[in-house]
Amino acid sequence: MSNTADVIIIGGGVQGSSLAFHLAQRGTKVIVLERQFIGAGATGRSSGLVRMHYDTEVDSRLAWVSFAYFQNWKEMVGGNCGFTRTGFIQIVEPHHVDALKANVKMHQDINIPALLITADDVKRLAPHLVTDDIEIAGYEPESGYAMPSDTANTLMNAARARGVKLVQDCSVTAIQITGGKVTGVETNQGTFSAPVIVNAAGAWADTLNKMVGLDLPYSTWRHDTMFVVRPPEVGTHPTVIDFGKEMYFRPEGNLTLVGLEDGNPLGESPDNDTERAQKGFVERAIDRLCLRMPAMEKGSLHSAHGGYDGITPDQHPMLGAAGPDGFYLDCGHSGTGFKTAPAVGLCMSELILDGAAKTVDISSLVPQRFAEGNLIKGNYENIWR
Numbered sequence: 001m002s003n004t005a006d007v008i009i010i011g012g013g014v015q016g017s018s019l020a021f022h023l024a025q026r027g028t029k030v031i032v033l034e035r036q037f038i039g040a041g042a043t044g045r046s047s048g049l050v051r052m053h054y055d056t057e058v059d060s061r062l063a064w065v066s067f068a069y070f071q072n073w074k075e076m077v078g079g080n081c082g083f084t085r086t087g088f089i090q091i092v093e094p095h096h097v098d099a100l101k102a103n104v105k106m107h108q109d110i111n112i113p114a115l116l117i118t119a120d121d122v123k124r125l126a127p128h129l130v131t132d133d134i135e136i137a138g139y140e141p142e143s144g145y146a147m148p149s150d151t152a153n154t155l156m157n158a159a160r161a162r163g164v165k166l167v168q169d170c171s172v173t174a175i176q177i178t179g180g181k182v183t184g185v186e187t188n189q190g191t192f193s194a195p196v197i198v199n200a201a202g203a204w205a206d207t208l209n210k211m212v213g214l215d216l217p218y219s220t221w222r223h224d225t226m227f228v229v230r231p232p233e234v235g236t237h238p239t240v241i242d243f244g245k246e247m248y249f250r251p252e253g254n255l256t257l258v259g260l261e262d263g264n265p266l267g268e269s270p271d272n273d274t275e276r277a278q279k280g281f282v283e284r285a286i287d288r289l290c291l292r293m294p295a296m297e298k299g300s301l302h303s304a305h306g307g308y309d310g311i312t313p314d315q316h317p318m319l320g321a322a323g324p325d326g327f328y329l330d331c332g333h334s335g336t337g338f339k340t341a342p343a344v345g346l347c348m349s350e351l352i353l354d355g356a357a358k359t360v361d362i363s364s365l366v367p368q369r370f371a372e373g374n375l376i377k378g379n380y381e382n383i384w385r
């Protein structure tokens, strides 16, 4: 098979796979170069939450367009992404109630099925939750979670069925530039050529940006999660983000997956060990989970591990052209880029092929916004600490 294409995508996570799929649907010749295997990075570690609750319209729109894919995966992509509807509850502290109301109104204005519910409603939906501190919560009855590796692999399978060439165990080591334009890449498996190169390398993206002389504010974000076996009397529960407790949890069979939004180190090497969670994470996460769901005290630990994503100063992705002609960024998804991947891939394919994204206006996410001081701000403060 030829090593020449219209577009080279560096990175076979959910973002690179989605973009490959959408470009291939338009007949574009694509090569995906992945240094390990599909889903080896953040994607394979992702908690897979699929909800539309965000505090900026661009995120909610991307999540909402993506939601149609998650709900209709077989027809729109092929195969199974493991989408499971659980309902989603957003719990906030009293000082965030106004922001919650504004967010839910914004969601309703763009036709997302979202509503405000009372503490009594939360109790009815999730009888094991402590609700004394809740004034009002956000609720998305249709939301839930999907299986991240299955999502990325089915996107890549669909892309390959449309002619995309995937090369795994293939690490990009240099990017070739001639006359201010990208022309190809060098790898441990030889040279590949294309006039368009997309950096979808997640937590590793900064290394590739630097290969073309781009010095952007980009860091890494580590995030640990654990699975707990639920005591049988708890039954199941919705997916929950508990903003005040800096925690989220969702069910998966008889397990509950838990993540914390504090204590996630920035700037570490993404090649660090992720097979084990950081010291002390499990204890902190169990204590916090039991504050919201005391019955989980009778649960038992199933497993815990970590992952790394790329993060930017405003915790939003860098989407767009930057650096030499033909170089594009689809990276910096800052811990929330799973649920938006179907729409981001579609929008990036429109940007590359048509000059602008039309499905969702992603122009506010251009990489240049940091130099220009146009950082994204939501109704809640940034959430990863």
Ligand SMILES: Cc1cc2nc3c(=O)[nH]c(=O)nc-3n(C[C@H](O)[C@H](O)[C@H](O)COP(=O)(O)OP(=O)(O)OC[C@H]3O[C@@H](n4cnc5c(N)ncnc54)[C@H](O)[C@@H]3O)c2cc1C
Pocket: 010, 011, 012, 013, 014, 015, 016, 033, 034, 035, 036, 037, 038, 039, 040, 041, 042, 043, 044, 045, 046, 047, 048, 049, 050, 170, 171, 172, 173, 200, 201, 202, 203, 204, 205, 208, 222, 223, 224, 225, 306, 307, 308, 309, 330, 331, 332, 333, 334, 335, 336, 337, 338, 339, 340
């Ligand atoms: C623990 C955890 C839980 C999360 N939970 C959620 C969630 O519930 N919902 C949500 O929406 N988001 C969640 N996220 C965020 C989401 O998973 C990521 O934003 C998303 O997976 C990023 O996808 P990606 O394709 O950009 O990056 P990755 O999946 O990291 O893919 C990048 C790929 O690039 C490859 N690569 C790197 N360097 C090179 C090179 N030089 N040459 C070739 N290939 C290279 C890597 O091997 C990797 O496979 C979570 C993230 C983590 C870490």
